[in-house]
Structure formats: C-alpha cells, structure tokens
Amino acid sequence: MSVAEALAARRTCRSFTSEPLADGLLDHLLDRARRAPTAGNCQGVEFLVLEGPDSVAEFWHTTLPSEKRSVFPWPGLLLAPALVVPFGLPMHYLARYSEEDKVATGLGEGMGAWPVPYWLTDAAFAAMALQLLVIDEGLGCCFFGLFGNEIALRERFKVPESARSPGVVAIGHPEGQTVRPSNSTSRDRRPLAGVVHRGGW
C-alpha cells in the first residue's frame, strides 16, 4: 500500500473486535512511527503502550467512570486490544534548544517561551505515522483526545509529570462497518478550494 493509498483508506474506526494484535507487531510499528520528523532531532516522544485486556481495562477504568459507560456512544472502542499514548517530554526540547546552535531561539528558557510546543507537534506527527502504518497492516485505528484525563492517566501509569500528550491511538481489528454515523462522520469533507489559499488568504 502506498502512502497515498493509506491516507485514502484511513477512516476513524470506533468499533473493534477483541482479537489481539499479532505478537511483536506493535513494537515493529512503533519503531517505524518514531521516524517521524522531530524538532531539532530532539526525539523527545515516548510511548505509553497499553496492550492486552488488563492494561486496556485499566486505561478505561482511569479515564471513563463506570457511570458514563452505559451512555458511551462507542462501546466497541473499549474492545480495542491496544492503546498507544504518545507523550512529548518538554525537557528534551528545552535541553536541545539550549545547545549552542539553538540557544539564540530563546526556547531553552522554559516551556512558556514556545509559541508552538514542539513536544506536542512531534507527538502528533508520531501518532499520525503510527495510524498510517496501522492502516498499511490492514488494521483499524482511532485517534481520540484525553480531554481532562491526562493527569489521572499520568498518575496511574507513572508517566513523568511534565509529559504532554495530544491524544490516544486505539488499534485493533475493525468490527463490522468501520465508519458509523455520528455528527462528526456525517460532516462532508470541505472542498479543496475552500481550504487552499494560493498566494495569500
């Protein structure tokens, strides 16, 4: 599958079977996903990998209280056999941008100096690379936000306090119809002419 084919084939999958991923597959995909671009070659993205029923259940226990389960619109999402949470670690970026060739940027002075927090950019790039690799394997994936659960997740899984994540990639074997109707999925794709501004906005 070409990159163009993977991009065309990818749709957010919100319903999975509980079939586990092949042994070693996730490590193989993550090794490739971490080749995504990374600011200053910081390589400051690390992955919390929750694979298998017990780890995945612990994620949902931490982020989705049981009283909300019965009204959760995507119960099949909870069956995904693997969840990958890419975290960007600001300390790597602050250290790298304090080095001689980067110090003039002023970005080494603290997280507040960053107009764009590259640790989140890098983590999002890695998440996108991972999703395309998942599609290339004939599997399904869903990227979803952590909303207010990042702190609880960090505490539960001993993630460093400074780490920040753009969201979670759920991975597994799609169950039935990959795209189910919702307010998001029913939105038409905006026309190309509406999003491309040649020569100016």
Ligand SMILES: Cc1cc2nc3c(=O)[nH]c(=O)nc-3n(C[C@H](O)[C@H](O)[C@H](O)COP(=O)(O)O)c2cc1C
């Ligand atoms: C930053 C971001 C956050 C998202 N959060 C959620 C989410 O919380 N729940 C969900 O079901 N989908 C989530 N999505 C998936 C989008 O709803 C989906 O990408 C969009 O509707 C377009 O559909 P497609 O991915 O099938 O092309 C998120 C996507 C992004 C990029």
